[in-house]
């Protein structure tokens with residue numbers, strides 16, 4: 001196609017610019033040259049040095065996963081090894097993020113001390129490129145809580161494409177649903193594709209909140225005290241299964257195995273300025289979504305308050321806060337993920353996921 005016609009078409013589509021399209025071609029060229037996409041490419045500095053990044057990773061191939069602290073320098077501290085070196089008896093199991101989160105302030109103080117010592121002595125010599133990152137919480141203890149329609153524009157864009165036309169006004173309370181625990185996928189894991197069942201697989205970049213302590217009927221003013229940290233999440237969804245196949249529920253189409261990549265780490269609240277956070281999705285390097293926390297309709301305190309009303313939240317519970325506009329099924333014409341596609345989910349200031357769609361054999 002003539003470049004000018006291509007450019008006009010892109011501009012007409014309104015969703016991508018020539019710049020992002022060219023970036024997409026470059027990203028494609030890099031991956032086709034064999035550059036590995038299954039690890040962290042770069043560590044962006046946190047908003048403040050009071051924040052920490054906690055990951056679950058394999059420090060060597062085929063060894064059990066353990067907690068790592070990821071430093072701005074691009075190095076990872078092996079928490080178990082560092083604690084041993086300092087003769088520190090940890091208040092939690094070093095192979096379990098859930099155990100660490102549940103250990104509360106005591107465990108966090110130990111982690112802060114280890115991170116400070118490692119940063120000072122510069123002993124952390126393991127690069128992020130040498131370790132395999134799993135989801136920070138590889139096996140969630142309960143379903144992942146999700147918020148639907150949390151951006152006005154996303155609610156509007158889906159109106160025409162939705163099967164159920166009965167909901168026309170924006171809800172007064174957050175819309176909640178859950179994803180099963182087997183949706184959990186690693187930050188660079190593959191998304192299973194099994195057509196025709198998954199032919200309408202779609203992307204939903206989201207900011208995930210990890211709960212730090214048990215609570216029920218949490219007041220909105222207290223809610224931020226219950227936040228352990230933030231992570232990148234993609235509420236990957238099969239649209240026809242979500243909307244049609246099983247009576248219009250939101251569970252099955254949201255709950256296929258691997259349809260919830262998360263990571264590469266959890267950033268504690270001190271390291272994130274929520275108002276600066278952008279929620280971005282790229283497919284094969286082309287930007288599809290780019291929203292901001294500021295545009296989120298029900299903010300995190302309200303979400304926690306309403307969700308915990310009569311419902312106990314536990315340490316390590318995950319709440320995904322909804323996706324901005326730009327999803328595939330509402331596009332004209334609609335777009336869906338297909339084998340070979342690379343879905344990139346970037347939560348600025350937090351982290352980036354990169355998941356390739358792979359046909360099941």
Ligand code: MG
Nearest residue numbers: 204235322323
């Ligand atoms: Mg969603």
